[in-house]
Amino acid sequence: MKKLYFTIFTFFCFSLHKAHAQFETVRDSVVQLYGIVMTSDSLVGIPAVSVTIKGQNRGTITNGQGVFSIVVLKGDEIEFTHVSYKPKTVVIPKNLEGNQYSVVQLMIQDTVYLPATIIKPRPTPQQFARDFVNSKVPDDDIEIARQNNSAAKRRILISATPGDAGEAANVQFRNIANKASYAGQVPPQNIFNPAAWNEFIKAWKRGDYKRKN
Structure with missing residues (x-):
């Protein structure tokens, strides 16, 4: 040992x-x-x-x-x-x-050579005016913010943005509370809820149920 x-x-x-x-x-x-x-x-x-x-x-x-x-x-x-x-x-x-x-x-400083860019004018003033009018100008930050604040864009963002942890927890707690409230009985159906019908009619008028390509 x-x-x-x-x-x-x-x-x-x-x-x-x-x-x-x-x-x-x-x-x-x-x-x-x-x-x-x-x-x-x-x-x-x-x-x-x-x-x-x-x-x-x-x-x-x-x-x-x-x-x-x-x-x-x-x-x-x-x-x-x-x-x-x-x-x-x-x-x-x-x-x-x-x-x-x-x-x-x-x-040591290093010189970077960019590829050459050749700028050519339009052949005629009329062609320049036509191309200038038809050219697509990108939206600036103010215009992008204005578009994001529109009602239609807000509805799209709300439907596409996933909920955070707090929202998911609240939904789970509400589901648990509803199950506890209607334990042993049939919960009410939204088909008989006037408020649900009102929201359905508004969504139908807005075109939320149209097929999107």
Whole structure:
């Protein structure tokens, strides 16, 4: 029995030592990367530069002065990208001593060439006037808001918008209350309800029951 206890204790100590060694290895591989991203010609901080770890969905952006800070691992590849500058890549050394690494990353401006656009006038003023009158002008925000506030659009939105959690809970509670109120008897039918007939006639006049293509 003592031999069994000694074997279990030895295995436990070995596992604990192995887990501690793995934890120390992981903790030693974590690096606090910080620095500044600047233009290569004037040494001015570049804001809104994406600082991402290659192969991972994790990163940060530089602040208004071009300064950034992010936690990485030794051996990670850090990509610096911006819409107006050429991308840069920095590799964190695997044999880095310590857990901090600072960089001053310089970026070169990149020129983006858009495809050429050729503007041609209409052959005659009459054709221009005809095309101008028949052209479709997109609705602005005020017109879209006015259309959404119309009675017909509100009815469509009400019928198509699903209820939230609170509304669903209220409907369930009303159903439970109705079942409890008419327990042991037949609940009233809306076919004999004048208010229900009034709503049906209004909906029929509005055309709610017409077949929609």
